[in-house]
Amino acid sequence: AGDPANLPPNVADWSRYLGEGVAVRAYGRPSEHESHVIRRDVEWLTASRESSVSFTPLHELDGPITPNGLCFERHHGGIAELNPQDYRLVLHGLVDRELVFTLDDIKRMPRVNRAHFAECAANSGMEWRGAQLNGCQFTHGMIHCVMYTGVPLRVLLAEAGVKPTAKWLLLEGADASGMTRSLPMEKALDDCLVAYRMNGEMLRPENGYPVRMVVPGWEANMWVKWLRRIEVGDEPWYHREETSKYTDLLENGTARKFTFVMDAKSVITSPSPQAPINHGRGFTVISGLAWSGRGAISGVDVSLDGGRNWRPARLDGPVWGKALTRFYYELDWDGSPLLLQSRARDETGYVQPTKNELRAVRGLNSIYHNNGIQTWHVTAAGEVENVEVS
Ligand code: MTE
Ligand code: CO
Structure with missing residues (x-):
């Protein structure tokens, strides 16, 4: 009711003429009146946008699912631009057969659909010492929940044949940050997905197009985007993201490490x-x-x-x-x-x-x-x- 003159019983102007036809918007977009429903960042938080975070507008959403275009983004080296034709996923290390998958190979394997939240371990991190940011978008918006379509990681591992000594996997992204995390074999065989769709459509570039790892319930840092390599090993790699970052320094000077699970x-x-x-x-x-x-x-x-x-x-x-x-x-x-x-x-x-x-x-x-x-x-x-x- 932007204009009181249009309130009933007056006939609104927009009902006097035909509206736009089908496929004028070949890919649908929200109403122009919803243009405030957007991801936002906090400028002072990081030195550069290529290694920063945008936040999901949780206060504007309902239900359990996050629309793809509103999922928070967290990049350590900007958005990688991958071409699906050139995409390859390497699976090597302690396996019987080292394999290279194309995107088409992955799409031909048995797939499942699962809705899961991805929460950055740093979500609400700015609030640790006290109330700071004014809005749940900023205090809690490093989270999204979408329906993923993907291949269970255990299916890929079975294809390669995992050696009995294998205990850990290394996940590596193809972005400029080369994000790498160690993943315990037990979790890999449990519920991890090599996902290529979110809410039905292909992953968005900012969320790892064409393939990302889904590690249900565990910190989103392990959900490696633009996934290009999985190495099978017998111990963790202790990369930057699991030593200097994503550990918690306690008062006694020791640090908690491998704090994978996101608690309730x-x-x-x-x-x-x-x-x-x-x-x-x-x-x-x-x-x-x-x-x-x-x-x-x-x-x-x-x-x-x-x-x-x-x-x-x-x-x-x-x-x-x-x-x-x-x-x-x-x-x-x-x-x-x-x-x-x-x-x-x-x-x-x-x-x-x-x-x-x-x-x-x-x-x-x-x-x-x-x-x-x-x-x-x-x-x-x-x-x-x-x-x-x-
Ligand atoms: N994977 C790669 N390759 N590069 C990254 O910078 N960021 C991680 C994880 N996977 C990252 C990545 C972090 S810290 C988070 S919180 C999630 O991706 C964010 O996923 P999203 O951008 O889909 O929200
Ligand atoms: Co994160």
């Missing part, structure tokens, strides 16, 4: 700082996302008073393992200020901790794996800010 976490996406309550008191829907790298979400509780009292939220839509799960809490808001929190629980019984509980165990040096409970302060005016309660 949740966030209220609406209301949130970028999505205030603008209708005043009355019925409103509190909505959010929960996920766990250990399996399915079994429940989410919501608190209106900074964690003193908890009420069960309603899970809605598919509850897939290691995927984003949507929750709702319907509220007749009386207009009084709120300290909104959500707390996720997964099928292993693990309960999302408070930020202070995390700090008590991990100290203050951490960046990665901050799955602490988020607090939003909702004012009487409906504005929302990022705060912490002790």
Whole structure:
């Protein structure tokens, strides 16, 4: 209702003439009125855009699936431009037969469809020492959840024949950063996918076109994009991304390493700082996302008073393992200020901790794996800010 003159019973101008025909937009795009729903970056965060991150606009989305064009991006050396004709995946090392796959070879192998979240280990990392960024897009937006189509990694490994001494794999990307991570064989044989489609269509260039590794429930840094080489070995490689980065320096001077699993976490996406309550008191829907790298979400509780009292939220839509799960809490808001929190629980019984509980165990040096409970302060005016309660 942009123009009051167009409100019923007037006949809107757009109903007097024919609209655009089919295929005028050969590839569909969102309405021009939704142009604010975009990935955003934080300029001061990194020195260059080629090694930076953009954030998923979680506050503008609903349901469990992230649209392809809104999936956060994290590149260490910019977006690699791969030509599917020239694409090759090398599988070598402790195998009976060293193999080179083309994209067509991979597409001819048995495939599966699985929805999984990919969360950067650094998601919420800027919040470790206290509330900082104003919006769930920035505090929690290094996550996306899409339906992947791909070949189970174990199928490729079976084709090559893995030697009995093989314990680890090296995954290597074809981008300028040559991203490399060591992956334990047990996980490789469990649920990893060599994926080439997201939400039905081929991967987007920024997400690893034409092939990326999907490592369900584990930190997204291991989800190597533009995957070009898998080496089979008997021990980890201790590359940069698993020593200097993606480890957590503890107070006693030692560092946690190989912290692969993303523990259960949740966030209220609406209301949130970028999505205030603008209708005043009355019925409103509190909505959010929960996920766990250990399996399915079994429940989410919501608190209106900074964690003193908890009420069960309603899970809605598919509850897939290691995927984003949507929750709702319907509220007749009386207009009084709120300290909104959500707390996720997964099928292993693990309960999302408070930020202070995390700090008590991990100290203050951490960046990665901050799955602490988020607090939003909702004012009487409906504005929302990022705060912490002790
Ligand atoms: N793979 C390659 N080849 N190069 C990269 O820079 N970044 C990693 C991982 N895989 C990266 C990569 C990191 S840190 C994350 S969080 C995810 O990819 C991001 O995946 P996305 O860009 O699809 O969101
Ligand atoms: Co990352």
